[in-house]
Amino acid sequence: MENITLAYGEATAIDGLSVTVEDGESLVLLGKSGCGKTSTMRCVAGLETPTRGRITIGDTVVFDSERGIRMAPNKRNVGMVFQSYAVWPHRTIFQNVAFPLQQQRLPKAEIRERVAEVLELVGLTDYAERGASLLSGGQMQRVALARSLVMRPSVLLLDEPLSNLDARLRDRLRVELRDIQQRLGLTCVYVTHDQSEALALADRIALMQGGRIVQIDRPERIYDAPSSAAIADFLGVSNIFPCDPGTTAPTGATATGTTTFRLTGHATEVTSAAPTPAGALTAPRACIRPEDIQLTPEPLTGANTWPGRVDVVSFQGSYVRYRVALKDGPDLDAIVPRRGTSLLGVGEPVWATADPAAIQVLPAEVTA
DSSP states (O other), X not given: OEEEEEEETTEEEEEEEOOOOOTTOEEEEEXXXXXXXXXXXXXXXXXXXXXXXXXXXXXXXXXXXXXXXEOOGGGSOEEEEOXXXXXXXXXXXXXXXXXXXXXXXXXXXXXXXXXXXHHHHTTOGGGTTSBGGGOOHHHHHHHHHHHHHTTOOSEEEEESTTTTSOHHHHHHHHHHHHHHHHHHTOOEEXXXXXXXXXXXXXXXXXXXXXXXXXXXXXXXXXXXXOSSHHHHHHTTOOEEEEBOTTOOOSSSSOTTSOEEEEBTTSSOEEEEOSOOOGGGSXXXXXXXXXXXXXXXXXXXXXXXXXXXXXXXXXXXXXXXXXXXXXXXXXXXXXXXXXXXXXXXXXXXXXXXXXXGXXXXXXXXXXXX
């Protein structure tokens, strides 16, 4: 996709977006509702016509605004899996999956062979003659996936296909989807607003805001090094605090490579050993993942040690989530592993601490 723009009158859904998806790569478009991720995918499929730009699939130009090229959706060899399944309830699983091949008027023997192949791949061989109306949500999503895979598409597009499923089934199908994509070497564009889903399914994540890609990288790099506080917030960093600009205390950057910031409106200071982007210095935000906070009833000293009181205790099985009201500071969210720790009680005095290397000071937003 080269310089893709999609506008509806005065409203711009996609703003000069350019990205290359490599052969066999899974690219996840991640962002909040209205950020342009589904519109981007629909442009690839041919369901939306960009205002300008160029889209190439393999060696084939499927859209070029300057040359007046707009290939029809059914000519692009693109498979799509929707959130709503789009499975015909009055047909059997076999008939649902065979439909695109019948439209291509392939020989019946080839259709039977290819349908059997993909049904085995998605674990539905024993259900081939079952009516689709009798299926569970997870089975219907497998049918929708099989129907796209049977086409042997150049690109597989998936628009939040798991969002209607319950949490346990969603987790299981994520693993199955990733397994199928890697085994077949599928080129995929996957749209989601769920950061856990994006991390699990992507070779690269393109994080979108306002119709633009504001950060694109491997999942582990996006997770470890978000480029703004807004991105960190979207990726699950629940402790994000404005800092006073230009008031590093007591000595700013030190010989040890750490920098100390005072939280706006509080006496609390945070010390970071992570590099601070130049753009963060005018409106800095201290970002601390809740799992990087340690809690202890014993008094502590040194950098990033803050006294407080437990306000909320939420038992989550393998971990406990706490909200701690810091003395002279904001509320702090902490996730503590259950094993090897004692359960703290509401109202109990505690000390919170965080390694300076785990604290990032970032700009509020990515600037163009």
